[in-house]
Amino acid sequence: KNEVEQSPQNLTAQEGEFITINCSYSVGISALHWLQQHPGGGIVSLFMLSSGKKKHGRLIATINIQEKHSSLHITASHPRDSAVYICAVSTGNQFYFGTGTSLTVIP
Amino acid sequence: DAEITQSPRHKITETGRQVTLACHQTWNHNNMFWYRQDLGHGLRLIHYSYGVQDTNKGEVSDGYSVSRSNTEDLPLTLESAASSQTSVYFCASSGGLAGKNIQYFGAGTRLSVL
Numbered sequence: 337k338n339e340v341e342q343s344p345q346n347l348t349a350q351e352g353e354f355i356t357i358n359c360s361y362s363v364g365i366s367a368l369h370w371l372q373q374h375p376g377g378g379i380v381s382l383f384m385l386s387s388g389k390k391k392h393g394r395l396i397a398t399i400n401i402q403e404k405h406s407s408l409h410i411t412a413s414h415p416r417d418s419a420v421y422i423c424a425v426s427t428g429n430q431f432y433f434g435t436g437t438s439l440t441v442i443p
Numbered sequence: 444d445a446e447i448t449q450s451p452r453h454k455i456t457e458t459g460r461q462v463t464l465a466c467h468q469t470w471n472h473n474n475m476f477w478y479r480q481d482l483g484h485g486l487r488l489i490h491y492s493y494g495v496q497d498t499n500k501g502e503v504s505d506g507y508s509v510s511r512s513n514t515e516d517l518p519l520t521l522e523s524a525a526s527s528q529t530s531v532y533f534c535a536s537s538g539g540l541a542g543k544n545i546q547y548f549g550a551g552t553r554l555s556v557l
Contacts, residue, residue: 338485340485366540366542366543367542367543369545369546371548376550377531377550377551378548378550378551379533379535379548379551380548381545381546381547381548384544384545422485422486424485424486426541426542426543427542428542429491429493429540429541429542430488430542431476431486431488431542431546432485433478433485433486433487434485435483435484435485436485
């Protein structure tokens with residue numbers, strides 16, 4: 337069983353739509369991370385959070401520690417948001433990664 | 444600007460050969476990590492280091508080794524490359540407490556073992 341589960345695995349949206357990607361985890365965590373991997377392969381960190389909510393531009397990340405669940409929201413989606421979004425949790429000095437959600441935003 | 448670089452970006456090798464993948468960071472981070480990424484799996488930790496002369500095995504360390512002789516570099520060596528080690532390899536670094544800080548990733552090395 338994976339420590340981190342993401343849903344959906346694949347997501348196609350029309351430009352302008354509101355998008356939600358979900359992440360559930362099964363271990364106690366120090367922090368939860370959302371990463372973005374573009375088609376070229378590079379990985380960048382979007383958010384690190386241990387409680388509540390964070391916002392950066394059109395991206396919003398929330399976490400519910402009691403339910404061991406996090407969501408990544410994208411408002412007013414744009415084709416340049418097309419990427420793989422990866423949820424990861426850190427526990428002590430270990431990192432566990434989900435398999436990613438592949439998002440395609442169609443103009 | 445600080446950065447983390449991996450080389451080579453692409454490598455083709457033969458079964459049984461020794462291969463070394465380089466990772467160099469200028470963030471002055473104590474923590475460095477090597478991951479592999481395969482279809483159907485999330486990033487999986489191979490080895491990690493919390494400082495000079497410190498190395499630790501990760502989830503999938505068999506067949507791999509690392510050494511940390513300075514802060515900037517953590518080379519990953521495949522002692523005798525196997526086809527099962529065909530993968531994309533990512534190096535990452537972070538500062539402070541590893542579990543409480545974001546990681547900065549290199550661009551990846553695509554390795555094919557024939």
